[in-house]
Amino acid sequence: MDSSQPPITLLVFVSSLLAAPLIYTLDKLAAMEDSKWIFAAGVVILPLFGLLCKIFVQYSPAKREPLFYVWSIFSFTAVVDMCIALELDGYIKGFMEFYLREGEPYLRSSYGTMINYWDGTGHFAMYLGLIYLLCSGKNYRILGLYWVGSITHSMIVFMPGNVIGNKGIRWSYLLNVPYVYYPIYSGVRFLRDGMKIKHKQISGKTLWERCTEWIFGLWFVVAILIAMFRYVACMGCKEKITQFYLSDVEPYLNDPYQYGRTQALCYFYYFIPMYVASLCCLIFPGQTWIKDWSLIHAGASIQAQLVYIWASLKWRTETEYQVPDTVLARSIFWPVNISLVIVPHLYAMYCHREEIYDFFTNQIVPSFKTEDEDVNQSNEKVLPQRRVTRSQKKQSQHID
Incomplete structure (x- = not known):
């Protein structure tokens, strides 16, 4: 990626914030009174946002990693979830009323509110961190496993709770399916990669x-x-x-x-x-x-x-x-x-x-060297090499 271009993580962050004006506009459409149209809007908007993020990585090796697009789209929906939580607690108004009424009414519960807060804060920070590690060529597997545990558990509790609760389910319930599939896919990948790592064996314990x-x-x-x-x-x-x-x-x-x-x-x-x-x-x-x-x-x-x-x-x-x-x-x-x-x-x-x-x-000690090695290397750097004269060469040849 060209150093003159903005960081990819920053581009994804700013683009994710577009979710707020978008859902505010959708809330004013009469078609959003039907849960089927809400589901259709999600099916159309989320892939379009993925195509937008593809432009950000066209000159980056990250474009070959499918999880980049998953984390980018999920960061967009994390902002949506944050708007849901804020509207439920009365901090904002007129953004997600249509979704809470016709999309997923069970989100009005205290658990639904808090799960949206966590997705809009904790998961959102994880997505940006994963994108940053991926685009900078660093190891993102450890943070990825942590994210897999968090989001997979949220779905294990959230989706069955929606079915057995007292609010029923709508078409918008299907929008949660990618949150089940992709974490499992990611977890399997990360665990397979972990099997190939040679871990340091601890000989004794203190x-x-x-x-x-x-x-x-x-x-x-x-x-x-x-x-x-x-x-x-x-x-x-x-x-x-x-x-x-x-x-x-x-x-x-x-x-x-x-x-x-x-x-x-x-x-x-x-x-x-x-x-x-x-x-x-x-x-x-x-x-x-x-x-x-x-x-x-x-x-x-x-x-x-x-x-x-x-x-x-x-x-x-x-x-x-x-x-x-x-x-x-x-x-x-x-x-x-x-x-x-x-x-x-x-x-x-x-x-x-x-x-x-x-x-x-x-981080604290960049290298593990003995004191003698450090002294020898410092002498080699400080002392210049002496020029060898012709008489010295002849003398050395005569000795040989």
């Missing part, structure tokens, strides 16, 4: 590493018990402790929109296998595949917990399903849910501790 692994192991056991307990509670267990938990600690699990219950089921069916796999890798070290999956798990956990926590507290949720304002409820709710997002990130950092150490040491 005392702090062994203590850290014990702490992680205990937490994974506790996380498994929490996920099982929530699952049993959501499935209608009549025991006093489960009834107490649903009514006095996390009543959002009984919210009529069903997103809280779907989240609990997701933890049981998907997160517990990850916890068990992590435990096995702690007991039997040397399993390098856990590095990639720890990133996917971390991305899924941040999307799951941030949206779930704020949906449990948000004013849009009915008061009876919000977290009770009692010391007992808060003292259980916050440690449990905060740990479910922090510890997976700490575990991912622990799995990549060698790479993190190499990164920071390479």
Whole structure:
């Protein structure tokens, strides 16, 4: 790419902001009163935006990477989602009323609002970061795995929750299909590439590493018990402790929109296998595949917990399903849910501790050389080479 041209990431960012005036215009069209026309508008507009982004990379090697167009189009829709969230909370008006009325009315829930906030902030930042890494020729696989975990989990909870909720589905529901296909496609690609990487084998572990692994192991056991307990509670267990938990600690699990219950089921069916796999890798070290999956798990956990926590507290949720304002409820709710997002990130950092150490040491100490090597190289640079005279050449030949 010519250095005189604007950076591709900046072009995608600015172009994504065009979503705001576009949806404002669509909101004024009478045809948008039909969900089929909303679906048709999405089918037409999104590929056109992809063609616009193709112009940005016509002189860049990134034009051969199909994921560039995926991330560019998703950045456009992230701005749309941000407008939805802002309109739901009353910060703007007249942008997405048609879509909330005829497109996806279930977005009016607290969970739908928060999932749009996360897509318009967290995912939007990831798209721009991925595009920047791709266009600058840097490794984008690590951030890509983190994004795959986040967006895949959002769809695992969001799409089933829409079906079993009380709002029904429309034609616009099909606009979520690319958010299921392309993350899975990307995840398979990134995991295959990870199998080809030769990871550094750690010969021995220090005392702090062994203590850290014990702490992680205990937490994974506790996380498994929490996920099982929530699952049993959501499935209608009549025991006093489960009834107490649903009514006095996390009543959002009984919210009529069903997103809280779907989240609990997701933890049981998907997160517990990850916890068990992590435990096995702690007991039997040397399993390098856990590095990639720890990133996917971390991305899924941040999307799951941030949206779930704020949906449990948000004013849009009915008061009876919000977290009770009692010391007992808060003292259980916050440690449990905060740990479910922090510890997976700490575990991912622990799995990549060698790479993190190499990164920071390479930044601080550019080269690993002995003191003698540095002195010799500095002398070679400083001392000029002496000219050899004819008499010296003859003398050397005579000696030979």
